[in-house]
Amino acid sequence: MMTKPKVIVTRRWPREVEARLADMFDVTLNEADRPYGQQELREALRQADAVLPTVTDKLGADILAAGMRTKILGNFGVGFNHIDIPAARSAGLVVTNTPAVLTDATADLAMTLLLMCARRAGEGERELRSGAWSGWRPTHLCGTQVTGKTIGIIGMGRIGQAMARRCHFGFGMDVVFFDSYPVANPGVPARQLATVEEVLAAADFVSLHCPGGGENHNLINQQRLACMKSTAILINTARGDVVDEEALVQALDKGLIKGAGLDVFKSEPVVPSTLTDRQDVVLLPHLGSATSETRIAMGMRVIDNLSAFFEGRTPPDMVT
Ligand code: 8YV
Numbered sequence: 001m002m003t004k005p006k007v008i009v010t011r012r013w014p015r016e017v018e019a020r021l022a023d024m025f026d027v028t029l030n031e032a033d034r035p036y037g038q039q040e041l042r043e044a045l046r047q048a049d050a051v052l053p054t055v056t057d058k059l060g061a062d063i064l065a066a067g068m069r070t071k072i073l074g075n076f077g078v079g080f081n082h083i084d085i086p087a088a089r090s091a092g093l094v095v096t097n098t099p100a101v102l103t104d105a106t107a108d109l110a111m112t113l114l115l116m117c118a119r120r121a122g123e124g125e126r127e128l129r130s131g132a133w134s135g136w137r138p139t140h141l142c143g144t145q146v147t148g149k150t151i152g153i154i155g156m157g158r159i160g161q162a163m164a165r166r167c168h169f170g171f172g173m174d175v176v177f178f179d180s181y182p183v184a185n186p187g188v189p190a191r192q193l194a195t196v197e198e199v200l201a202a203a204d205f206v207s208l209h210c211p212g213g214g215e216n217h218n219l220i221n222q223q224r225l226a227c228m229k230s231t232a233i234l235i236n237t238a239r240g241d242v243v244d245e246e247a248l249v250q251a252l253d254k255g256l257i258k259g260a261g262l263d264v265f266k267s268e269p270v271v272p273s274t275l276t277d278r279q280d281v282v283l284l285p286h287l288g289s290a291t292s293e294t295r296i297a298m299g300m301r302v303i304d305n306l307s308a309f310f311e312g313r314t315p316p317d318m319v320t
Pocket residue numbers: 053054055056076077078079080102286288289290
């Protein structure tokens with residue numbers, strides 16, 4: 001009988017997926033579910049044929065050195081900016097991700113943030129729970145109308161398009177977007193604008209759906225925030241590093257924009273008090289893909305990629 005490939009899973013996954021993994025591979029789980037440190041990641045790469053990381057594993061060039069046993073990183077997630085891809089490539093590593101299966105869950109969460117910000121839902125809930133609600137009155141916690149406004153989408157890939165569908169078909173919004181590539185059929189009536197700045201200037205809500213890292217690092221900076229309408233709301237379910245958090249706080253302070261809904265942060269899980277102290281932001285702990293159905297589908301997709309790799313086929317979601 002062929003020996004099963006040795007697989008290290010860096011975090012706990014849904015029960016069903018762990019069971020399936022255990023049927024197919026020689027699996028080591030991170031029982032404690034604490035994020036691996038750099039030394040533990042190094043050790044995992046030395047010991048296993050496959051390592052299955054998540055966003056909490058920083059796999060930089062220094063630890064992706066040649067000579068490790070690992071041949072494939074089956075990333076649990078669509079975003080992979082925590083992995084140094086050129087270094088992985090030069091080390092001969094195959095990297096895979098989990099596109100498509102988390103599109104709807106992530107777009108749903110972007111919509112949740114948009115609605116919570118527009119309708120001041122977080123503020124209202126905090127007020128009620130604290131016992132400070134003094135009763136209904138015409139001027140109480142009035143937010144911003146969502147229906148019929150303009151959504152600006154930065155990054156019109158799968159998740160950007162899913163967000164556009166929700167905004168257009170669900171809320172009758174006009175859609176404008178920026179993408180580095182021409183998007184011939186975004187799935188809704190939408191205008192692709194030539195620059196990020198044009199989208200920011202036109203939109204009542206701006207939702208970020210581009211990858212993190214590289215040229216998108218601090219994409220939403222002081223100058224670009226100044227392009228937004230003073231009534232506009234920024235939504236980020238992409239990656240924390242796409243937004244310059246200090247510039248965002250300043251823009252909110254100066255009234256350059258009205259609010260922000262953030263699911264991702266620069267130094268997760270640390271969120272600066274300059275954000276947590278404010279009422280005009282909605283802050284969620286990286287919940288984009290956090291539904292049971294989606295997390296199971298993500299895990300199964302990693303398994304599909306691993307099976308293909310170890311059976312000598314091309315994994316369906318190869319990044320390198
Ligand atoms: C995941 C995500 O929860 O897929 C992504 O890129 O941000 C989230 O859906 C996380 O990355 C898991 O690694």
